[in-house]
Amino acid sequence: MREFLRTAVAVSCAAALAGCAMTEEVVGAGAPRPSGDVTMVVPFAAGGGSDIAGRAMARGLEAAEPGLRITVDNRDGGAGAVGYSYFLAKAGSPDYLLATETSLISLPRSQDVAFSHRDFTPVFKLGEDYTLLVARQDSPMNTCDQAVRRSKEQRVLAGISGAAGPDAIVFELMRRREGAGFDQVPYESGGETLAGLLGGQVELASLNPSEVVGQLRAGRLKALCVFADTRYDYPELAAIPTAAEQGVEVSFAQFRGVIAAGGLDPRAREFWIAAAREYAASPGYAEYVRSEYLQPKTAFGAEFAEYLRANDALLAEVVAR
Structure with a gap:
């Protein structure tokens, strides 16, 4: 089963990356802020916790920044690897976000994938979820x-x-x-x-x-x-x-949050962090936390990045290829 999963992940990642070459012409690198039409990638199928989180964040960020229109795009497969690999090819674009959770850390530690948490821009850890x-x-x-x-x-x-x-x-x-x-x-x-x-x-x-x-x-x-x-x-x-x-x-706590593409213009990074802070202070965020039974332990930007580094060190002890 383990060998089958590794093969499936590798094939899925290769397929995702083949159609999404990481070029500036494709992703529009260097834009200072989103265009208004934004995609929230969910690397799992509709109906699960990641999908619920992605849709809640999309609605919350739209409310925080009324000019935004955020569409949710479920790209499941390879235990999350297909979605993350697709997102990797969007480096530099402020028009893509991803509803992230613990697989951002555990997948690179357990499977042959082309990304790690360092390839993306941490925006907002919205809470923790215990199973x-x-x-x-x-x-x-x-x-x-x-x-x-x-x-x-x-x-x-x-x-x-x-x-x-x-x-x-x-x-x-x-x-x-x-x-x-x-x-x-x-x-x-x-x-x-x-x-x-x-x-x-x-x-x-x-x-x-x-x-x-x-x-x-x-x-x-x-x-x-x-x-x-x-x-x-x-x-x-x-x-x-x-x-x-x-x-x-x-x-063990699963985190839930949102990341932006890697290589962002600093102004785009700050735009998304500011929007996330506004969402975190809203009634909509409080309602989402209650409805999903989360612990509202938040982190933004650099603080979220430090949390990911610490989480990666913890998982290194229990997750291996």
Whole structure:
């Protein structure tokens, strides 16, 4: 499976890059600000957390800068690599943004891709998202530690969104720290992972609260634990224990944010950071954070870049090719 995924990613990246040669004539390098017609690239399929984040940021930035028109472009494939590779070819253009998350760091550490976080312009980290370990309501597993024990005794299929995303990372942390032996089944998005869990293709999944809260309310799924340092404050999630409370010492936050293309004119960079700051101070941002059950830990520009460097160093310990 790992070799298959590597091959798929390489082929996807090559296809994306072949049609998007990085030339100034194509991307209009050096423009001091966006033209007004902007594309928000989402490197995952519609319906998942990244798509929701990208659309919320597009609406929020349009409200912050009324002259902008931002269209969302889902370019999924290769666990996010196709979208990032497409975006790489837009260097210098202020007319492209990308709804980013942890795969920006984990993909270059786990797959043969042509980009790293240093190739892009950090704009705005809008918050952090901790995943839940969830199972169907009829599962014999009720807690995170029970799931770990079961994985040591028999085969347990666990669904993940992307071969190198935060879901894969928490399962890898459980393997390293607790000796768990989950068999991971990668899907292209959180929506597909959820469908696989509900359809019985896998027994467990690591998913964001926003992706599963409806199923938890309906009683179709149950949450075994949250991979966070402390419990959520949101009433719908407050009763879910952390993994550490159950003796499983695993905590990992997926960040969500927006990046611009690399090689921007400094004026374009400052334009996007200023627009992001205005969005972060708006009621729309507060509503998005509440609706998606995020922790509103923000960072802008250079501070976001430093966060990415620190996150990269952390993932170097648990993600390898």
